[in-house]
Amino acid sequence: MNNESEICFAAEPTLGKLAKWLRILGFDTSYEPGFSTKKTMDSGRKNRILLTRTERVRDGKLPQEFIFITPNIPFEQLREVIDTLGIIYTDTRPFSRCIRCNTRIQPVDKESVRGNVPDFIWQTRDIFQICGRCRRIYWPGSHTERSHDIIMRLFDRYDNR
Template identity: 65%
Template sequence: MDRANEMRFAVENTLGKLAKWLRILGFDTFYKPDLSAEKLMDMGPGRILLTRTARIRDVNTSPKLVFITSDNPFEQLREVIETLGIAPKDARPFSRCVRCNTMIREVDKDSIRKRVPDYIWETHDTFRSCSQCGRIYWPGSHTQRSRDIIKRLFK
Protein backbone atom coordinates (compact mmCIF):
# COMPACT_ATOMS: atom_id res chain seq x y z
CA MET A 1 0.00 0.00 0.00
CA ASP A 2 1.40 3.31 -1.06
CA ARG A 3 0.99 5.58 1.89
CA ALA A 4 1.40 8.74 -0.16
CA ASN A 5 -1.85 7.93 -1.92
CA GLU A 6 -3.72 7.68 1.37
CA MET A 7 -2.57 11.11 2.45
CA ARG A 8 -4.87 13.40 0.56
CA PHE A 9 -5.66 16.75 2.04
CA ALA A 10 -8.26 19.48 1.99
CA VAL A 11 -6.76 22.68 3.36
CA GLU A 12 -8.66 25.63 4.81
CA ASN A 13 -8.42 28.91 2.92
CA THR A 14 -6.41 30.61 5.70
CA LEU A 15 -3.60 28.05 5.33
CA GLY A 16 -2.34 28.82 1.83
CA LYS A 17 1.36 28.45 2.57
CA LEU A 18 0.76 25.12 4.26
CA ALA A 19 -1.15 23.94 1.18
CA LYS A 20 1.72 25.03 -1.05
CA TRP A 21 4.21 23.09 1.04
CA LEU A 22 2.12 19.93 1.03
CA ARG A 23 2.11 20.14 -2.76
CA ILE A 24 5.88 20.66 -2.81
CA LEU A 25 6.13 17.45 -0.79
CA GLY A 26 3.99 15.76 -3.44
CA PHE A 27 0.74 15.30 -1.54
CA ASP A 28 -2.61 15.62 -3.28
CA THR A 29 -3.85 18.85 -1.72
CA PHE A 30 -7.21 20.48 -2.38
CA TYR A 31 -7.02 24.22 -1.74
CA LYS A 32 -9.22 27.05 -2.96
CA PRO A 33 -8.66 30.51 -1.47
CA ASP A 34 -12.30 31.54 -2.02
CA LEU A 35 -13.84 28.47 -0.41
CA SER A 36 -15.08 28.87 3.15
CA ALA A 37 -13.99 26.43 5.83
CA GLU A 38 -17.58 25.18 6.15
CA LYS A 39 -17.78 24.31 2.46
CA LEU A 40 -14.41 22.61 2.66
CA MET A 41 -15.89 19.93 4.91
CA ASP A 42 -17.97 18.72 1.96
CA MET A 43 -14.97 18.20 -0.27
CA GLY A 44 -15.48 14.50 -0.24
CA PRO A 45 -14.46 11.50 1.78
CA GLY A 46 -10.88 10.39 1.83
CA ARG A 47 -9.37 13.80 2.35
CA ILE A 48 -7.81 14.81 5.64
CA LEU A 49 -9.15 18.20 6.62
CA LEU A 50 -6.60 20.72 7.87
CA THR A 51 -8.16 23.61 9.76
CA ARG A 52 -7.34 26.17 12.39
CA THR A 53 -10.95 27.19 12.96
CA ALA A 54 -12.16 25.93 16.34
CA ARG A 55 -15.84 25.84 15.36
CA ILE A 56 -14.99 23.59 12.40
CA ARG A 57 -13.08 21.24 14.67
CA ASP A 58 -16.02 21.19 17.09
CA VAL A 59 -18.74 20.36 14.55
CA ASN A 60 -16.65 17.99 12.48
CA THR A 61 -17.64 14.35 12.84
CA SER A 62 -14.93 12.85 10.65
CA PRO A 63 -11.88 11.45 12.41
CA LYS A 64 -9.84 12.73 9.53
CA LEU A 65 -9.09 16.20 10.77
CA VAL A 66 -5.92 17.87 11.98
CA PHE A 67 -6.39 21.02 14.02
CA ILE A 68 -3.54 23.44 13.32
CA THR A 69 -2.45 25.75 16.13
CA SER A 70 0.66 27.52 14.84
CA ASP A 71 0.72 30.70 12.73
CA ASN A 72 4.05 29.74 11.19
CA PRO A 73 3.84 27.68 7.96
CA PHE A 74 6.92 25.60 8.81
CA GLU A 75 5.53 24.77 12.25
CA GLN A 76 2.12 24.04 10.70
CA LEU A 77 3.77 21.50 8.45
CA ARG A 78 5.51 19.98 11.44
CA GLU A 79 2.14 19.66 13.17
CA VAL A 80 0.71 17.74 10.19
CA ILE A 81 3.77 15.49 9.90
CA GLU A 82 3.87 14.69 13.59
CA THR A 83 0.13 14.18 14.04
CA LEU A 84 -0.15 11.82 11.08
CA GLY A 85 3.24 10.17 11.50
CA ILE A 86 4.37 11.06 7.99
CA ALA A 87 7.83 9.73 7.14
CA PRO A 88 10.21 10.99 4.42
CA LYS A 89 9.41 7.92 2.31
CA ASP A 90 5.75 8.97 2.22
CA ALA A 91 6.62 12.19 0.41
CA ARG A 92 7.31 12.67 -3.31
CA PRO A 93 9.00 16.06 -3.35
CA PHE A 94 8.67 18.15 -6.52
CA SER A 95 6.33 15.71 -8.26
CA ARG A 96 3.27 17.95 -8.24
CA CYS A 97 2.36 21.39 -9.59
CA VAL A 98 2.39 23.88 -6.74
CA ARG A 99 -0.14 26.08 -8.48
CA CYS A 100 -2.83 23.57 -9.42
CA ASN A 101 -2.03 20.26 -7.69
CA THR A 102 -1.54 18.25 -10.91
CA MET A 103 1.28 15.70 -11.23
CA ILE A 104 4.06 17.14 -13.40
CA ARG A 105 6.10 15.21 -15.94
CA GLU A 106 9.40 15.58 -17.72
CA VAL A 107 9.24 17.29 -21.10
CA ASP A 108 11.56 17.54 -24.06
CA LYS A 109 13.81 20.56 -23.69
CA ASP A 110 13.22 21.73 -27.25
CA SER A 111 9.47 21.73 -26.77
CA ILE A 112 9.57 24.51 -24.18
CA ARG A 113 12.18 26.72 -25.85
CA LYS A 114 9.94 29.80 -26.00
CA ARG A 115 8.22 29.23 -22.70
CA VAL A 116 11.10 29.92 -20.31
CA PRO A 117 13.58 32.84 -20.16
CA ASP A 118 16.62 32.37 -22.46
CA TYR A 119 19.17 32.14 -19.68
CA ILE A 120 17.11 29.47 -17.89
CA TRP A 121 16.81 27.43 -21.07
CA GLU A 122 20.53 27.72 -21.75
CA THR A 123 21.67 26.74 -18.28
CA HIS A 124 19.36 23.78 -17.55
CA ASP A 125 18.89 20.40 -19.18
CA THR A 126 15.94 18.97 -17.33
CA PHE A 127 12.49 20.51 -17.48
CA ARG A 128 9.12 19.31 -16.30
CA SER A 129 5.73 20.76 -16.97
CA CYS A 130 2.18 20.71 -15.67
CA SER A 131 -0.31 19.43 -18.23
CA GLN A 132 -3.11 21.35 -16.52
CA CYS A 133 -1.81 24.92 -16.23
CA GLY A 134 1.31 24.70 -18.39
CA ARG A 135 3.72 25.87 -15.73
CA ILE A 136 7.34 24.84 -16.37
CA TYR A 137 9.62 23.58 -13.61
CA TRP A 138 13.38 23.20 -13.57
CA PRO A 139 15.93 22.44 -10.86
CA GLY A 140 16.92 25.89 -9.66
CA SER A 141 18.11 27.64 -6.54
CA HIS A 142 14.59 27.51 -5.19
CA THR A 143 14.72 23.76 -5.18
CA GLN A 144 17.91 23.68 -3.11
CA ARG A 145 16.31 25.93 -0.53
CA SER A 146 13.22 23.74 -0.53
CA ARG A 147 15.35 20.62 -0.09
CA ASP A 148 17.01 22.16 2.94
CA ILE A 149 13.65 22.99 4.45
CA ILE A 150 12.36 19.46 3.79
CA LYS A 151 15.44 18.02 5.49
CA ARG A 152 14.80 20.11 8.57
CA LEU A 153 11.13 19.13 8.58
CA PHE A 154 11.71 15.47 9.29
CA LYS A 155 14.21 15.98 12.11
Protein backbone atom coordinates in the same frame (compact mmCIF):
# COMPACT_ATOMS: atom_id res chain seq x y z
CA MET B 1 2.78 4.58 7.90
CA ASN B 2 1.07 2.68 5.12
CA ASN B 3 2.81 3.54 1.88
CA GLU B 4 0.10 1.94 -0.22
CA SER B 5 -2.55 4.53 0.54
CA GLU B 6 -1.94 8.02 -0.70
CA ILE B 7 -2.65 10.76 1.80
CA CYS B 8 -4.78 13.63 0.47
CA PHE B 9 -5.59 16.90 2.14
CA ALA B 10 -8.14 19.69 1.90
CA ALA B 11 -6.78 22.94 3.36
CA GLU B 12 -8.87 25.83 4.60
CA PRO B 13 -8.45 29.25 2.95
CA THR B 14 -6.33 30.52 5.87
CA LEU B 15 -3.78 27.75 5.30
CA GLY B 16 -2.43 28.71 1.87
CA LYS B 17 1.24 28.47 2.76
CA LEU B 18 0.76 25.11 4.44
CA ALA B 19 -1.08 23.87 1.33
CA LYS B 20 1.78 25.05 -0.85
CA TRP B 21 4.29 23.16 1.30
CA LEU B 22 2.27 19.97 1.22
CA ARG B 23 2.19 20.22 -2.58
CA ILE B 24 5.95 20.76 -2.64
CA LEU B 25 6.25 17.51 -0.68
CA GLY B 26 4.08 15.85 -3.32
CA PHE B 27 0.82 15.46 -1.40
CA ASP B 28 -2.47 15.93 -3.21
CA THR B 29 -3.79 19.04 -1.45
CA SER B 30 -6.95 20.85 -2.48
CA TYR B 31 -6.94 24.51 -1.61
CA GLU B 32 -9.31 27.19 -2.85
CA PRO B 33 -8.69 30.64 -1.36
CA GLY B 34 -12.30 31.65 -2.08
CA PHE B 35 -13.89 28.65 -0.37
CA SER B 36 -15.73 28.91 2.94
CA THR B 37 -14.89 26.41 5.68
CA LYS B 38 -18.10 24.60 4.85
CA LYS B 39 -17.18 24.32 1.20
CA THR B 40 -13.64 23.21 2.06
CA MET B 41 -15.20 20.52 4.23
CA ASP B 42 -17.41 19.41 1.37
CA SER B 43 -14.43 19.27 -0.96
CA GLY B 44 -12.75 17.12 1.67
CA ARG B 45 -15.35 14.41 1.70
CA LYS B 46 -13.55 12.30 -0.83
CA ASN B 47 -11.15 10.80 1.70
CA ARG B 48 -9.23 14.02 2.13
CA ILE B 49 -7.96 14.95 5.57
CA LEU B 50 -9.34 18.37 6.41
CA LEU B 51 -6.77 20.87 7.68
CA THR B 52 -8.57 23.42 9.76
CA ARG B 53 -8.08 26.29 12.16
CA THR B 54 -11.80 26.65 12.83
CA GLU B 55 -12.64 25.90 16.45
CA ARG B 56 -16.22 24.91 15.80
CA VAL B 57 -14.92 22.25 13.41
CA ARG B 58 -12.57 20.98 16.10
CA ASP B 59 -15.31 20.95 18.72
CA GLY B 60 -18.02 19.50 16.50
CA LYS B 61 -18.47 15.90 15.51
CA LEU B 62 -17.13 15.52 12.02
CA PRO B 63 -17.66 12.48 9.86
CA GLN B 64 -14.31 13.05 8.20
CA GLU B 65 -10.77 12.94 9.44
CA PHE B 66 -9.27 16.32 10.27
CA ILE B 67 -6.23 17.93 11.84
CA PHE B 68 -6.70 21.07 13.89
CA ILE B 69 -3.74 23.28 13.11
CA THR B 70 -2.48 25.14 16.17
CA PRO B 71 0.71 27.04 15.18
CA ASN B 72 0.71 30.33 13.27
CA ILE B 73 4.00 29.79 11.46
CA PRO B 74 3.67 27.76 8.24
CA PHE B 75 6.78 25.66 8.93
CA GLU B 76 5.42 24.72 12.35
CA GLN B 77 2.03 23.96 10.80
CA LEU B 78 3.73 21.62 8.35
CA ARG B 79 5.59 19.98 11.19
CA GLU B 80 2.32 19.45 13.03
CA VAL B 81 0.79 17.64 10.04
CA ILE B 82 3.90 15.51 9.51
CA ASP B 83 4.07 14.66 13.20
CA THR B 84 0.36 13.90 13.61
CA LEU B 85 0.35 11.44 10.72
CA GLY B 86 3.82 10.03 11.35
CA ILE B 87 4.95 10.89 7.84
CA ILE B 88 8.59 10.09 7.10
CA TYR B 89 10.78 11.36 4.27
CA THR B 90 10.23 8.26 2.12
CA ASP B 91 6.47 8.89 2.20
CA THR B 92 7.01 12.15 0.31
CA ARG B 93 7.63 12.82 -3.37
CA PRO B 94 9.16 16.29 -3.32
CA PHE B 95 8.80 18.47 -6.42
CA SER B 96 6.44 16.09 -8.20
CA ARG B 97 3.35 18.30 -8.15
CA CYS B 98 2.43 21.75 -9.48
CA ILE B 99 2.40 24.12 -6.52
CA ARG B 100 -0.06 26.40 -8.30
CA CYS B 101 -2.81 23.94 -9.20
CA ASN B 102 -1.97 20.65 -7.44
CA THR B 103 -1.58 18.60 -10.65
CA ARG B 104 1.20 16.02 -11.03
CA ILE B 105 3.89 17.41 -13.31
CA GLN B 106 5.24 15.41 -16.26
CA PRO B 107 8.57 15.29 -18.10
CA VAL B 108 8.60 17.43 -21.22
CA ASP B 109 10.95 17.57 -24.19
CA LYS B 110 13.57 20.31 -23.80
CA GLU B 111 13.08 21.58 -27.35
CA SER B 112 9.35 22.14 -26.76
CA VAL B 113 9.86 24.57 -23.87
CA ARG B 114 12.31 26.81 -25.73
CA GLY B 115 11.10 30.39 -25.54
CA ASN B 116 8.80 29.55 -22.64
CA VAL B 117 11.55 29.61 -20.03
CA PRO B 118 14.29 32.22 -19.55
CA ASP B 119 17.11 31.77 -22.11
CA PHE B 120 19.71 31.28 -19.41
CA ILE B 121 17.67 28.50 -17.85
CA TRP B 122 17.07 26.79 -21.21
CA GLN B 123 20.78 26.85 -21.99
CA THR B 124 21.92 25.54 -18.62
CA ARG B 125 19.28 22.89 -17.81
CA ASP B 126 18.48 19.62 -19.56
CA ILE B 127 15.52 18.37 -17.60
CA PHE B 128 12.16 20.11 -17.70
CA GLN B 129 8.72 19.18 -16.45
CA ILE B 130 5.35 20.71 -17.19
CA CYS B 131 1.97 20.93 -15.50
CA GLY B 132 -0.59 19.52 -17.92
CA ARG B 133 -3.29 21.73 -16.47
CA CYS B 134 -1.87 25.24 -16.08
CA ARG B 135 1.20 24.69 -18.33
CA ARG B 136 3.62 25.99 -15.73
CA ILE B 137 7.12 24.73 -16.48
CA TYR B 138 9.47 23.41 -13.80
CA TRP B 139 13.16 22.60 -13.84
CA PRO B 140 15.61 21.52 -11.14
CA GLY B 141 15.87 24.48 -8.80
CA SER B 142 12.68 26.18 -9.97
CA HIS B 143 10.83 25.32 -6.78
CA THR B 144 13.42 27.61 -5.14
CA GLU B 145 16.68 26.45 -3.66
CA ARG B 146 15.43 27.08 -0.18
CA SER B 147 12.71 24.44 -0.44
CA HIS B 148 15.19 21.59 -0.37
CA ASP B 149 16.90 22.93 2.74
CA ILE B 150 13.59 23.34 4.49
CA ILE B 151 12.54 19.78 3.66
CA MET B 152 15.82 18.45 5.03
CA ARG B 153 15.37 20.48 8.17
CA LEU B 154 11.85 19.19 8.53
CA PHE B 155 12.81 15.53 8.39
CA ASP B 156 16.17 15.66 10.16
CA ARG B 157 14.28 16.24 13.31
CA TYR B 158 12.50 12.92 12.90
CA ASP B 159 15.52 10.97 11.74
CA ASN B 160 17.36 11.95 14.92
CA ARG B 161 14.58 11.19 17.32
